[in-house]
Amino acid sequence: MKNITVIGAGTMGNGIAHVFAMNGHKVNLVDVSQDALDRAAATISKNLDRMVLKGLLNEEQKAATLANLSTFTDLKPAVTQADIVVEAATENVDLKLKIFRQMDELAPSKAILATNTSSISITKIAAVTNRPTQVIGMHFMNPVPVMKLVEVIRGYATSNEVTNAVMEMSRALGKVPVEVNDYPGFVANRILMPMINEAIYTLYEGVAGVEEIDTVMRLGMAHPMGPLQLADFIGLDVCLAIMRVLHDGFGNPKYAPCPLLVNMVTAGRLGVKSGEGFYFYRPDIKELEVAGNFKQLK
Numbered sequence: 001m002k003n004i005t006v007i008g009a010g011t012m013g014n015g016i017a018h019v020f021a022m023n024g025h026k027v028n029l030v031d032v033s034q035d036a037l038d039r040a041a042a043t044i045s046k047n048l049d050r051m052v053l054k055g056l057l058n059e060e061q062k063a064a065t066l067a068n069l070s071t072f073t074d075l076k077p078a079v080t081q082a083d084i085v086v087e088a089a090t091e092n093v094d095l096k097l098k099i100f101r102q103m104d105e106l107a108p109s110k111a112i113l114a115t116n117t118s119s120i121s122i123t124k125i126a127a128v129t130n131r132p133t134q135v136i137g138m139h140f141m142n143p144v145p146v147m148k149l150v151e152v153i154r155g156y157a158t159s160n161e162v163t164n165a166v167m168e169m170s171r172a173l174g175k176v177p178v179e180v181n182d183y184p185g186f187v188a189n190r191i192l193m194p195m196i197n198e199a200i201y202t203l204y205e206g207v208a209g210v211e212e213i214d215t216v217m218r219l220g221m222a223h224p225m226g227p228l229q230l231a232d233f234i235g236l237d238v239c240l241a242i243m244r245v246l247h248d249g250f251g252n253p254k255y256a257p258c259p260l261l262v263n264m265v266t267a268g269r270l271g272v273k274s275g276e277g278f279y280f281y282r283p284d285i286k287e288l289e290v291a292g293n294f295k296q297l298k
Contacts (some may be wrong), residue, residue: 001083001112001169002026007075007099008035012116012201013088014040015144020048021068022145028078029071037071044069047145053219080108082171086138087114091241096120097128102130112162114138118238119189119245122155122182132157136166139186140175142234150175160255184249185242193242196234197258199227203278203294204260210278210290228278229288232271239266 002025006017009031017040021027031037048065049055057065072078079085085103089095096115103113113135115125126135137153150170154163163179170177180187199213208216213228223230231239242256264270264277269291271277280291 001165003081003083004028005030005079005082005085005107006088007085007103008041008088008090008116009036009071009089010090012140012144013143015142016086016088016116016140017069017141018044018065018145019173019175022048022057022065024064025068027069028082029069030073030075030078031071032073034073037073041069041071051145070232075102075232076106079103079111082107082111082151083167084112084114086114086116090294091118091120091238093120095262096125100125100135101128104131112136112166114166116140119185119193119242121184121249122153122158126155126157133159134162136162137182137186138170139188142186148174148176149188151186151188152177152179153182153186154179164289184246189242190246193239193246194255196227196231196239196245197261200258200261203228204258210294211288232277232279232281234271235273236261236270236277237265252269 004020005027005028006013007030009029015031016027017027029037029040045066046167048062048222052059052062084105087096087099089099096117100113107113113120113129113131115137116139117137118139122135126132129135131157135155136158137151139151139153141147141149152166152170154165167177167179175268184190185193202211202213210228214228217223217226240257240261243255248253249256268274269276272281275281276291278291280289
């Protein structure tokens with residue numbers, strides 16, 4: 001599978017494109033926004049520069065990686081020769097279903113259709129195509145060029161051949177693929193998001209403050225960052241969307257999103273992407289600073 005199309009030029013999409021291009025694949029990166037594509041190309045170039053500085057790549061390898069990358073605002077010419085199409089659009093089920101209908105119509109009949117969704121049902125996505133045996137989940141971790149894990153999610157109809165091919169390709173990218181079945185949240189987010197949600201409940205109920213909660217989990221559980229900082233990094237809107245998938249999928253009240261999380265997303269406090277979540281994120285702030293007074297919540 002040499003010809004790769006990646007749909008979506010955001011954080012995940014440009015990281016996925018980076019990894020494929022760096023490993024010798026011809027990559028077509030697609031987005032409706034030319035500005036998004038330009039930012040993605042600049043981000044990939046900057047990240048390759050960092051790798052050169054660290055001695056992980058040389059200038060020739062950087063140049064070859066960039067030469068493997070092409071950008072498109074039109075899906076049709078970007079998928080006509082694709083061996084695999086990886087969708088990395090926003091975590092919105094209606095948007096993903098629309099994209100998969102288009103991918104199914106335009107991509108070669110032999111092409112594998114993959115999604116980078118972190119929680120949405122692969123079976124539901126596959127059902128809108130005429131090739132459900134060739135639909136699979138490839139959930140990369142952020143930042144994609146650094147993180148080794150890829151969750152490979154089999155839908156109800158995904159074939160063994162497609163699963164094995166994607167597992168093998170993931171290993172060839174230098175990743176560690178883990179095969180999982182298609183249930184809400186898969187493995188990573190079924191475990192991670194309820195922990196983050198519980199940390200937010202712990203704050204909401206006044207058990208401890210933002211810094212205290214994150215310190216306990218960093219120093220007591222050896223997490224590289226606390227759950228509230230991690231939520232900011234992921235995006236509080238993404239955390240809320242995944243909790244709603246878990247809640248709707250299992251019908252279990254233990255997955256109900258914390259009201260504080262709902263309120264923060266409603267208010268536009270989304271974490272790093274908006275400049276404010278549980279902490280402030282501004283160029284002038286050198287150290288983490290708690291955003292707002294969370295001690296008077298109840």
